[in-house]
Amino acid sequence: MNYKEKYxxxxxxxxxDKEIHEELISIRKDEAEIEDRxxxxxxxxxxxxxxxxxxxxxxxxxxxVRKATQGLANYILMQGTQDKGVAIAYDSRLMSKEFADxxxxxxxxNGIKSFVxxxxxxxxxxxxxxxxxxxxxxxxxxxSHNPPEYNGYKVxxxxxxxxxxxxxKEIIDxxxxxxxxxxxxxxxxxxxxxxxxxxxxxxxxxxxxxxELKKLIIHPEVxxxxxxxxxxxxxxxxxTGNIPVRRILKELGFKHVYVVxxxxxPDPNFTTLEYPNPEDPKAFELALKLAREVDxxxxxxxxxxxxxxxxxxxxxxxxxxxxxxxxxxxxxxxxYILRERTKTGTMxxxxxxxxxxxxxxxADPIAKDYNVHLVEVLTGFKFIGExxxxxxxxxxxxxxxGLEESxxxxxxxxxxxxxxxxxxxxxxxxxxxxxxxxxxxxDQMINIYEKYGYFAEGMHTITLKGIEGAEQIKSMMEKIxxxxxxxxxxLKVLSFRDYKKGEILDLTTKEKTKTNLPESNVLYFDxxxxxxxxxxxxxxxxxxxxx
Numbered sequence: 001m002n003y004k005e006k007y008x009x010x011x012x013x014x015x016x017d018k019e020i021h022e023e024l025i026s027i028r029k030d031e032a033e034i035e036d037r038x039x040x041x042x043x044x045x046x047x048x049x050x051x052x053x054x055x056x057x058x059x060x061x062x063x064x065v066r067k068a069t070q071g072l073a074n075y076i077l078m079q080g081t082q083d084k085g086v087a088i089a090y091d092s093r094l095m096s097k098e099f100a101d102x103x104x105x106x107x108x109x110n111g112i113k114s115f116v117x118x119x120x121x122x123x124x125x126x127x128x129x130x131x132x133x134x135x136x137x138x139x140x141x142x143x144s145h146n147p148p149e150y151n152g153y154k155v156x157x158x159x160x161x162x163x164x165x166x167x168x169k170e171i172i173d174x175x176x177x178x179x180x181x182x183x184x185x186x187x188x189x190x191x192x193x194x195x196x197x198x199x200x201x202x203x204x205x206x207x208x209x210x211x212e213l214k215k216l217i218i219h220p221e222v223x224x225x226x227x228x229x230x231x232x233x234x235x236x237x238x239x240t241g242n243i244p245v246r247r248i249l250k251e252l253g254f255k256h257v258y259v260v261x262x263x264x265x266p267d268p269n270f271t272t273l274e275y276p277n278p279e280d281p282k283a284f285e286l287a288l289k290l291a292r293e294v295d296x297x298x299x300x301x302x303x304x305x306x307x308x309x310x311x312x313x314x315x316x317x318x319x320x321x322x323x324x325x326x327x328x329x330x331x332x333x334x335x336y337i338l339r340e341r342t343k344t345g346t347m348x349x350x351x352x353x354x355x356x357x358x359x360x361x362x363a364d365p366i367a368k369d370y371n372v373h374l375v376e377v378l379t380g381f382k383f384i385g386e387x388x389x390x391x392x393x394x395x396x397x398x399x400x401x402g403l404e405e406s407x408x409x410x411x412x413x414x415x416x417x418x419x420x421x422x423x424x425x426x427x428x429x430x431x432x433x434x435x436x437x438x439x440x441x442x443d444q445m446i447n448i449y450e451k452y453g454y455f456a457e458g459m460h461t462i463t464l465k466g467i468e469g470a471e472q473i474k475s476m477m478e479k480i481x482x483x484x485x486x487x488x489x490x491l492k493v494l495s496f497r498d499y500k501k502g503e504i505l506d507l508t509t510k511e512k513t514k515t516n517l518p519e520s521n522v523l524y525f526d527x528x529x530x531x532x533x534x535x536x537x538x539x540x541x542x543x544x545x546x547x
Contacts, residue, residue: 003038006057010038015182016055016063023055036466044068044175046168047382047539050143050152053095060095060151062102063181065141068153069106070184071175072137076112078174081136084158085113087201089126090141091305092239092266093151096120099141101189103153108197109185117201120266122240122306123154124410124419127385128209129201131160131416142305145277146541148270160416161385165518206244212414213248213422217429218340220252226435227253232428233296235260235287237276238267239304244421254428258294260286270304278303278310278407281323288312288321298431298441302420307381308407309420311427313441322442327360327457330403332441333426334363335448336433337401337411338370352397354384356404357517357524358534358547363403365452373397378499378520379536381408385416405457405547460546461538473537473544480523480535488525488533497524 001009010016011024027033037056042049042064049068051060076082086107090100097120104114115133117126123140130138138156146152155163155171163171178184192198217223232249234257236242242264249257262272263286270276273283278301291299291312299312299321311329312321324332334353341347352373355363367374375397377383384402391397403409408418411426427441434444449455464472484496486507496505497515499522504513522536534547 003035006038007034010055010057020055020061020063039467044071044172045539046164046172047162047380048139048152048154050146050150052149053151060099060153062095062098063184065099065102065153066106066184066186067178067181068175069103069139070110071178072139072155072171073107073110073112073185074178075171075174076107076136077110079136081158082110082112084134084136085115085199087115087126087129087133087135087138087156088140089117089121089123089129089138091123091143092120092268093141093143093304094148094268095151096141096268099151099153100139102186103139103141104198105186105189105192106184108192108195109187111197113197113199114192115199115201120240122244122302122419122421124307124415124417124421125206125209125244127156127160127415127417127419128212129205130156130158132205132208133201134158140305144305145275145279145303145308147275148268156417159385159389161389162380162382162417164382164386209244209414210248210251212412213425214252216412216422216426217252218337218344218346219429219433222436223253223429223432226432227255230254230298230428230432230435231256231258231294231296232431233258233260233287233291233294233299234424235263235284235301236306237273237278237283237301237304238263238265238270239276239302239306240266241302241306241420241424244306245302245424248421248425249428252425252428254432256294258290258296260290262286276304278308279326284310284312284323291321297435298427300424300427302424303407306420307418309409309423309427310407311441313431313445315442316440324445325457326403326405326407326409327362327455328445329407329423329427330405330409331360331362331366331448332430332445333409333411333423334401334403335366336430337426338366338372340433341400342370348398348400350397351400352387352391353400354387354402356380356383357522358536359403359405360455360457361530361532362448362452362455366448369452372400378517379404379522380520380539381410381418383518384410384418388413388416457547461543463541463543465542469542473542476544477521477523477535477537484523485525488527491527491529491531493525493527495526497522497526499524 090096143150143152499520
């Protein structure tokens with residue numbers, strides 16, 4: 001069917017509920033909107049679904065969620081692991097709880113048990129729950145830091161990490177084979193509960209998660225020593241971080257934690273936030289206002305599903321609060337952990353630091369300085385989580401820390417995804433350690449640069465929405481892929497990496513070698529002067545990025 005036929009089908013078929021019909025009838029005269037909603041099925045990519053909430057095949061709604069879950073259920077049944085069940089979490093967004101229940105009841109209708117959090121919880125706690133409950137898979141309903149009209153659906157496997165090759169493609173194939181929405185099963189919630197298929201995750205898991213985080217603290221005595229003096233401002237951006245972040249800081253002994261009142265409680269419309277993303281300076285306006293009022297040492301904010309962290313810290317010279325990007329905050333934590341674990345003799349044997357290909361090269365000299373093995377993986381934290389699994393299976397390295405430039409990092413192995421709750425905890429320990437030394441976190445960042453060198457960086461993004469935008473992004477990637485640049489910003493290109501082809505082309509010798517990494521739509525240019533540039537479409541938004 002073409003998009004018009006799909007639209008008419010959804011308008012008339014009684015399988016779809018009254019609200020769906022009414023929403024679609026209201027746009028009958030808007031041809032462009034109809035086309036955008038029905039020109040394709042919402043893509044189930046390597047991480048799952050993400051899109052605007054609404055009626056249509058190219059939207060997030062109970063029917064697209066149910067259809068995707070049927071595909072996942074079919075895959076689980078093929079693996080024969082249905083008895084282990086699936087853990088499910090959700091955030092504060094519109095329809096998150098409804099989508100979580102829809103996924104759970106579809107699994108239940110297929111005879112697969114679901115373990116559902118009773119309240120909204122961070123994405124990293126879903127990652128923790130999968131392994132804690134020995135589940136075969138996990139689902140989290142979230143659109144992370146996207147605008148309020150979005151929601152999403154991410155799939156995890158039994159190791160607690162998001163699905164990676166080849167499993168991701170196998171699950172996508174199963175999802176795509178569910179051709180009709182009527183093929184997706186469901187069951188009444190009361191029936192599912194009576195059959196012990198729909199189960200609630202209790203507070204025991206929260207307690208276990210907190211205990212794992214506390215094990216990662218290196219200097220609890222320093223926190224106790226400066227607890228009366230250090231001041232922390234925190235915003236959960238109306239999302240899932242509020243309760244776990246405040247709990248861990250309180251249990252560690254931090255006494256002065258000021259929460260941004262307007263952004264404290266769940267708000268699916270993110271009323272005070274144009275964009276609930278810690279990368280956006282405008283999102284920090286209220287937090288910085290509060291920080292100046294209380295004279296805070298550090299300002300922290302987590303995105304709605306609490307897997308990304310943004311920070312500001314005071315410059316002792318100017319008294320101004322300075323923004324940290326994801327590379328800076330991640331390396332601040334990494335350097336502290338490597339330095340203090342080495343100093344205290346608590347570094348594990350064969351330690352490893354993992355970063356993505358677009359993460360700062362500052363990691364290289366720091367890892368070398370502390371004799372830590374550095375591993376580079378594709379963009380996407382799931383590949384960092386995958387390394388943890390391989391280290392354990394192959395008995396090679398002990399994971400210490402992992403980070404990506406997009407404001408995500410993970411200390412410890414309690415989770416297999418980026419965790420802003422543990423990142424907050426670690427940064428507050430760093431801030432306490434700095435406080436005892438009479439310096440600020442920003443001063444310490446400068447100290448790191450002075451010791452290891454300054455690494456300039458930047459990012460340029462272009463947002464291109466809708467059908468035409470998707471085609472433009474595709475065209476831009478293919479144009480550069482077939483005609484690689486030889487110079488960027490006055491710097492000569494030494495080699496060109498096409499991760500989709502898995503090739504590295506030396507522009508001087510014309511020799512081709514393999515990337516030895518999985519396929520990904522990423523173009524990477526190694527430049528002279530120890531520089532590089534990367535071009536890639538965003539996996540979560542209608543954007544193309546240059547880094």
